[in-house]
Amino acid sequence: MSMLRQLSLFVRKRIPNRARFWLRLAHHAVHRGQASQPLTREMVADCRVCASRRELLKELPQNGKVVEVGTHRGDFAEQILEICNPAELHLVDLDFSFLKPSVRNDARVKLLPGYSHEALSALPDAQFDWIYIDADHTYASTKRDAEAAAAKVKPGGYLVFNDFAHVDPYLGAYGVHRAVIDFARENGWAFAWFAFEPNALYDVALKRR
Numbered sequence: 566m567s568m569l570r571q572l573s574l575f576v577r578k579r580i581p582n583r584a585r586f587w588l589r590l591a592h593h594a595v596h597r598g599q600a601s602q603p604l605t606r607e608m609v610a611d612c613r614v615c616a617s618r619r620e621l622l623k624e625l626p627q628n629g630k631v632v633e634v635g636t637h638r639g640d641f642a643e644q645i646l647e648i649c650n651p652a653e654l655h656l657v658d659l660d661f662s663f664l665k666p667s668v669r670n671d672a673r674v675k676l677l678p679g680y681s682h683e684a685l686s687a688l689p690d691a692q693f694d695w696i697y698i699d700a701d702h703t704y705a706s707t708k709r710d711a712e713a714a715a716a717k718v719k720p721g722g723y724l725v726f727n728d729f730a731h732v733d734p735y736l737g738a739y740g741v742h743r744a745v746i747d748f749a750r751e752n753g754w755a756f757a758w759f760a761f762e763p764n765a766l767y768d769v770a771l772k773r774r
């Protein structure tokens with residue numbers, strides 16, 4: 566990882582909320598939003614809706630092999646461990662310094678430090694029941710993570726994306742919405758689950774055919 570990238574991540578994680586607001590406002594003044602491509606009828610024919618990403622965990626394969634890409638403190642990893650009881654939970658992050666000891670020390674957890682797309686590429690093909698993508702939320706990184714993760718999921722398994730949105734109520738801008746739809750259209754993955762979130766930062770699960 567380049568020193569510059571590491572430094573930028575370190576600084577971004579520690580910016581106070583007020584400064585973050587003004588930086589994001591400046592970002593919106595410079596960059597224009599871009600809509601996603603439309604969905605086809607076939608892409609959502611079997612899609613179901615659930616109340617939250619916690620509820621979604623109850624619908625995803627249990628006792629399997631799981632990857633979470635982007636873990637931070639381990640809040641969602643903790644829920645995955647509790648609800649899905651995975652045989653293995655691989656956690657990918659550039660920086661594990663915030664990770665809770667309860668997650669770090671769980672025998673089912675394996676830590677994979679490094680860039681998300683590189684860590685994903687090093688995993689064996691068709692081994693994982695589902696992979697959760699929640700690292701860098703730019704269009705390019707989300708698409709690259711989706712493409713690196715796709716071959717790692719078993720046939721019938723899932724790629725799940727957090728923050729399926731263009732923008733959040735605190736002015737954060739995401740490329741996740743466009744990246745997920747482009748990935749699904751280009752690779753023939755169908756939408757299987759849509760999980761509600763009060764800030765409209767939805768989770769979506771795509772199913773590998």
Ligand SMILES: C[S@@+](CC[C@H](N)C(=O)[O-])C[C@H]1O[C@@H](n2cnc3c(N)ncnc32)[C@H](O)[C@@H]1O
Pocket residue numbers: 574633634635636637638639640641642657658659660679680681682699700701706
């Ligand atoms: C939104 S947080 C993850 C939150 C976690 N999934 C949860 O719901 O509790 C995003 C994490 O992704 C990591 N990250 C950002 N860009 C990354 C990259 N290119 N490769 C690996 N990790 C990255 C950050 O260090 C951060 O810890």
